[in-house]
Every structure is written in structure tokens, then in C-alpha cells.
Amino acid sequence: MSGERPGEDALIARYFAPLAGEGADGLRDDAASLTPRPGHDLVLTADALVAGIHYFPEDPPASIARKALGVNLSDLAAKGAQPRAYLLQLGLPDDWTEAWLAGFSAGLAEAAAAFGCALLGGDTVRSPGAAFIGVTALGEVPAGRMVRRQAARIGDRVCVSGTIGDAALGLALRLRPAAAWAAGLDADERGHLLDRYLHPRPRLPLAPLLRRYASAAMDVSDGLAGDLAKMMGGGEGRRAEIAVPSVPLSAAARAAIAGDAALLDTALTGGDDYEILCTVPPEATEAFRAEAAAAGVPVAVIGEVVAGEGSPRFTTAEGASRSFAAGSFSHFR
């Protein structure tokens, strides 16, 4: 026992109870209650972040909190769901500090307020190795309207939101700040890539549009190429044809790739984009893009679902075609 740091109950009362939502009874109970609005289903997802694997432990705790919640809400957005609540399982290493926890809970509070979801419960435990942050997020969709991952139809257009590859390039920059290609970036470009890695933005404004327009959707968390392969899976005899010049890249990503052409692969296969990848019937594509733009989210058409089997094929402006081995990016291994 330590006389200097609060125990679990005191810690919960101090840092997490202020985040509690309706049904959580100020986190004074062992469970919370939740009821979806009439005519709605709950949508549930659970992603865990581990220090040193999914984030740099030295990053600001508020940023880590925002990422932990953001990657889960990104899954909800892709399913067409509006966030409602979350549960948190926090594993703290033996050297945790109250300052870290204060920053973490402040970041969580800010993100939860921005994204419209409240803390319902969870658990705080010691983790003698690395810290871990397990979030279970709950959202709502009108009954039966969750957007599925493997429901694309041949002929549908493949769309992505925002820009692809920034986070993977930001991570590359974190790992090798003195790389030759990095010298060609200005401060704004470096800042953009680093920020995209650190602060995923769940594309919640797209959720209602995905329900209306998308035949299938998922978020891009493990890299465009690998996630597209997952999306086309399920034995339906479909494959994605992607036009590489249509894949939206930020100015910073273009500058990085200009410095090292091999970074195009990093952009197309690297993780942590947290953009929306979806398929939309051709006749609905323009309406979807226009409404997404009106909601503040740029959407690009990058290819098409065709009959066939195998990995998504990426074709360059010069007409060269290639594909990437499945699982080219994985946090896991």
C-alpha cells in the first residue's frame, strides 16, 4: 500500500466520476444501465491501445486519451452509428503519476464532449508491464441500419474520406526524424503528418450519410490496401480496382513522397488513417460526395468494385498495376 497515491476508489472519484454519463450513477456502482432510443439498435466496438505498440508513452496523456476514444468512435462512424457512451479499462504501470492521470482524464473529457458520448463505467488496474487503454464504445443506429463491412456490390465505387497515409508518414517521421526525405518538408508539413498520427479524427459527420448511401463501409485503421482486402473478402467474387492517382494525398504526404518514392507504399499500406473507406452505388456517388462536402468532409472516388478474386489492384498513372500482400500492416506482429 502506498500512502502517497490514491487507491482505486479515490482515483475513480477524482478523475473519472466527473466524466460519468446518465445511467452511470457517478461510477459508484459496479455496472451501468443503458437503453437505446426506441427503434434503434446499439452498435458496439472495442479497441485497445498498448503503450509502446499503439502510441508513444511519452506523448501528452490528453492526446493518448483522445486517440484511445477516437479510434473506437471511428469504428462507430464507419458503421453509420452515432456515439452514445463508452467504458474504459485502464491498466496503469507502477510508475504512473497523478499528473499523467489528470492529463489523461482531461483529454478524455474534452474528446467525449466533442464527440457526444459519456463514460459509463470501467476498471482501473495495475499493469506491471506496459500501460494499456481498452475502450468499449457504444453507438446507436436506426433499427437494422448498421452499415456492414463486407456488403459491397460489383459496380460500386470505392470512396475514401480525407487524405490517406498521413498518419503512417507521421509515424515514420517520429521513428526517423533525420531521414533524408524528411529534410524536404517544411515545418507545417512535418506538423501536419505528426498531428495526423497523434490525433485521429473520427469522421462522425459521415455516419448518417453512410447509412443512406453506402453499400459497405469500414474505417481505415490498418492501411488502405489491407483494409480494402478485408472489405472485399467474404467469398463474394469481388475485387477492388484502385486508381493510385485518385487516392487523396495531403500536400505534406506529396512532399514526403517526392523526397522518397518508396513512401507511396507507406501511405497506401500504413495504418492509423482513421478515414472512412466505403463503397457507393455509381448513381449515388455524386450526391454522397456533395452531402459529405456540405458536412465538412471531403470524399474522393478512388476506384471500383469489379468481379474477380484476390487482393485489391492498384494502378498507377503510368498504367503499372500492383497489389500488396494481405496483412502488410499489423500492429499485432
Next chain:
Amino acid sequence: MSGERPGEDALIARYFAPLAGEGADGLRDDAASLTPRPGHDLVLTADALVAGIHYFPEDPPASIARKALGVNLSDLAAKGAQPRAYLLQLGLPDDWTEAWLAGFSAGLAEAAAAFGCALLGGDTVRSPGAAFIGVTALGEVPAGRMVRRQAARIGDRVCVSGTIGDAALGLALRLRPAAAWAAGLDADERGHLLDRYLHPRPRLPLAPLLRRYASAAMDVSDGLAGDLAKMMGGGEGRRAEIAVPSVPLSAAARAAIAGDAALLDTALTGGDDYEILCTVPPEATEAFRAEAAAAGVPVAVIGEVVAGEGSPRFTTAEGASRSFAAGSFSHFR
């Protein structure tokens, strides 16, 4: 990348997809959908286990799985909820093996079938330090009927299910198998205590009875004394008076305490009982006990809620009274 062990997707398909329930789409999506039955609320709880803190890593993986699910379902039982589904966040250390994972998923399958809940989703990640197992469990109660923790009324009787202290004594036996008191136990008694630590039994048959009879309930996970103090908290001017001779002890626990009187404190303050602690109005106590017995769960009346403040008071057969400092047991510190 390793060529010898499956990546995350293969691992999920092999070990976890067979456990997936309705709404989980075979774990092929990033999220699952769930709708409570009409007229019901969902009840949610999330408890994480960390290797070396909450369980012995060398224990059979099926037992660890059963414990991870069981401690969460114990919370649902205490809230009067019927289990429906769970999500799993699994952090695997670098030396994980397929044999461990096969045993773990088999234990999970068996426990989930026994307890009537299915896997809805989750995440498998690398955890470079200790393994962790985060479960989020979902249950159902008729609308508005979740049993609260801090709603006891003065005059209510304090009840517990089963026997108290076995798991804490089992843990003591694990940690010091050659302790003098352990020599006085026969093989059955040792086996009983060790099994109670390893295999918590969520008291699900009590859930509907708690909704009907209990003014407040929680499960005993952090020790009777400490959990009772939490239950009486909330500034309502109530306190618990407990008659120590009424606290139900197994034959094995009595044998241990006969060998070392100090182990009574271990039994009253140690964690991992996963029994139900509840308060019941005096006029309903006998009906509650009779129905619980009919459902296969012995329930004992151990004391009363009285006006006052402060820690629960434990009075021995000799009339000596004592209390235990709050937070006398915590996995956390």
C-alpha cells in the same frame, strides 16, 4: 512479422469467430449490433484481469478465461441482470503460444455457453509486459429494474450468498503452501479453497430474486468488509452491523481459521469471493432465502443496516466489536 504464428485476423478466425453470437457477423466486421428485448434496459460492466496481478499466469488458460468472464457476469448477477453478450480485449505477451490460446478460447466457449452469453467483438493486441484480459459484459433487466449498490435502507437485513473467504484463503494457500495452518487441512479442504480462488461462480440464479427482494446489491469482489463499506457509502447516514458468527464459512475455511485465528481477518477482508452481498427488507428476508435455496444458492443473513456513520462493525460471539479500515483489500496498489 512471424511466419510461424498466425496474424491477428487468422487468430480471430480460428479461435474467436466460433464463439461469436448473433449480431457479431462472425467477427468479420469492426463492430456488432445488439438490441435489448422490448421493455428491457441493458446493464454494462467492464473488469480487466492482468497476469500476475489478478491471476497466476501458469494456471490453465481455460480457467483464466472462465475467471475473466465469471468476474464480469458476477457483476451482472448482482445488478439483477441476465447475461446476454460480451466483448473481449486480449493483450498477448510476446511469448504467447497457440496452445495457450486454444485452451483460453475453449474455456471461454464453455463458460459462455454455461452462462448464456455470446462473444460480440473485441480486439487482440500485443502486450509486451504482462498479458491482460479485458471483458465488457452486457446483460438485460426489465426497464428501470437494475439493482443499485447504494440504496440500502435502515432496518434492512444484510445477506450474503454461499460462503465468504474461501478464495482469499485459496490465494493464501497458493502463495504459502507450506504455511503452518495449511498442514491442518485435508486434501479436499485444500482443493476446495484453491478451486474457489481459481473458478469464481457468478451467482446468476439469484439475479431475478435480487430484482424482486433486494433494496441494494453488489458482488463481493474486494472483500466483504471493504465492499460492505462501499455499499453503505453515499452519505445516507447508514452503517452495517455484522454478526461475525453469522458470516457463512466453508468447512475448509473453518479448518484454516482453526489453524490460525488471524485468517478470520483474511476471510472477512480478502477478495475474489464473487458471492452476492445484498440488503433485503426484514419482512422479505425469509421468502428471499427460501427462493434462493430453491434456486440452489444458500443465502445467510449476517447483519443489519443501522443509522449511523462509519465503517461496518463486526461483532464476535464474545461481544467484541471491530471494524476494518476502508480499502483493506485492493488489487490496485
